[in-house]
Amino acid sequence: MSDTLSPAPAGSDIYRPYGLFIDGRWQPAAAGTVAAVASPVSERPLGLAPVAGRGDTQAALDAAARGLEAWSQTPAFTRADALHRIADEMVRRTEDGATMITLETGKPLAQARREWSLACDQFRWYAEEARRIYGRLIESRVPGGRFEVSHPPVGIVGAFTAWNFPAALPARKLAPALAAGCAVVLRPSGQTPGVAMVMVDCIRAGNLPDGVVGLVTGATADTYAPVMADPRVRKVSLTGSTRVGQQMIRDAADTVKKVSMELGGNAPLIVFDDADLEQALALSVPTKFANCGQVCVTPDRFFIHDSLHDAFVEGFAARAKALKLGDGLDPGVDVGPLISAARLQEIAAIVDTAAAAGATVVTGGRRASGFKAGHFYEPTVLTGVSDDMAVFADENFGPVAAIARFSDEDEVLARANASPMGLSAYGFTRSPARARRLVAGLRAGMVGINSFAMAASEAPFGGTGFSGMGREGGSEGLADYLDTRLAQIVF
Structure with a gap:
């Protein structure tokens, strides 16, 4: 990813170093649109976060398609090294991440540090899981034949996260997707965009190909809708309400996307x-x-x-x-x-x-x-x-x-x-x-x-019934970002 930083919109305060992350660089929304994000403690604006338009989201998807070509062909051991570098950078910037969590959510700083640590763990765990994407060989009935089972990355992933755990939730999606060789367009909650921005800034330390990770924030019509409509996006992952999950399942059907989601609980x-x-x-x-x-x-x-x-x-x-x-x-x-x-x-x-x-x-x-x-x-x-x-x-x-x-x-x-x-x-x-x-x-x-x-x-996290489908964490979490490919090889 490029180390060139583009200036975010003027007056953006805690969001000033960041913005939208598209094609390996930080940039403002094309239209220059911003929205105030309020502190739940003071009720005053923390800063002005960029608001992506449909064109910004489309640019992130186009960049993801280009990045996927390189990243999906990158050897698993190289991907693992990249995720370890990301985890190292996240550990180094623990106070940046934890402070942003507390500013945006109001949760006690000790809880925020624990959450950031959990996010770091995701990248460590999946760095090692990347080395263990196993296939298998099956004897064929055809003389001289053999079945070969492999697990390529599913493709471009759309990741949507809630505000209550603004570091842990994106990490649960980004880390396994990157380990599998996927490209990801992340859309965090508009109430806590800064935490995802810090995390994506740490991801730059992995030196991934430009476009492999994108970040957009903004209205549903301009961020969610283009991702769901794009046939190049082959999987979507959501942490959110059951109502939103039900709608995502309906929307995913149009392009037959793979879906995993962690929804409400009681x-x-x-x-x-x-x-x-x-x-x-x-x-x-x-x-x-x-x-x-x-x-x-x-x-x-x-x-x-x-x-x-x-x-x-x-x-x-x-x-x-x-x-x-x-x-x-x-x-x-x-x-x-x-x-x-x-x-x-x-x-x-x-x-x-x-x-x-x-x-x-x-x-x-x-x-x-x-x-x-x-x-x-x-x-x-x-x-x-x-x-x-x-x-x-x-x-x-x-x-x-x-x-x-x-x-x-x-x-x-x-x-x-x-x-x-x-x-x-x-x-x-x-x-x-x-x-x-x-x-x-x-x-x-x-x-x-x-x-x-x-x-x-290291453990699979997720629910049943109206609480969702799929798992995040453990080896099960990686499986959600992989396809299964069968080849019959005869000589």
Whole structure:
């Protein structure tokens, strides 16, 4: 990729060194259009990000087609070396990446550093996986023949990511795609474009052919639509809502693109009577309120056994109340703001509706006081929740823990599986036999027993049902970017 930097639009502040990334260089949108990106902490503009037009996206796709010709023919070991160089640069620029995450999302800097580290891991892992794209030989029925199975890259990839993990989500798509030999046009969320910009700037250290990685930001009609319409794009990958995923599946059908997606979740957490209560509390509170609850795999529906319910609620509420809210750049902050005013209003409505329907607000339940600006909502604990309440039946995607009772294992499994979502599910128990029953009985792509640790580069991440298809991470994540080619060779 070229080292020549083109100036981004004047007055772009934190986005000034960057812009759109097309054909190996940073550049402004062709029309010079920009949009302000607001801080969720101060509600003031962080800067002006470029807004791509349809022509900009088309230029990125054309460059990707040229870059693909060279990159797809690059030996796997050379691709692996490039990904290691990218990971080295990302590690070197950890503070740049983490600070940008916190500026754009408001999440505490410690959480942002962990996220950036997870993104670095993706490039390390897939650098090694690039060397292990195995084929196989099959004996043929034809005399002197042999079947040869190989796995070429699928081609150009369109990657679309959400704002809640603006480093981890692009890395989960970029790293395996590049390892496989694909070219990628990345369209990050318009609410967090800067994190992707820093990552793509790090990718330049890999010395990839120009065009192999492109970045565009802007309106759906000008960024998403051209990617979906272009027959040269052979795969699209999405992290987003179920509604958007359903539309992408319909749009992908026109050009028969390969699709993988991680969509919404509504994870159940079941705490059985034999669980270690302190362990369950110590792990579930920081997990629930990380990133202000804006995490697809976070537990939303808490099923607590009758014998532990009251103690769990008391302990959970006390820990939630002790969490410190504030600017993620400030030391000691545990919980940052919600991403936007709209999200704040939605969470307030969800809680108010549940309370009106008979749920009890144990702690929180209101916009945090003491802030002159920002989208801060108190960590909230609700009890007396019924399964049909929206706070329980739908993903709330905020700092709200909705707690219900149960008494019977079969009953709680049926209730946990009632959601059409199937991303993640969790259980706490000391019984190995029960743990195995949970793994077998919970309908989810990922099941954690006495653990919430799901996101790792070496493990396949993804869901079932309305939570999506395909996997990111592990060897399974690479397979989504490869085709299968069969050759019959006869001499």
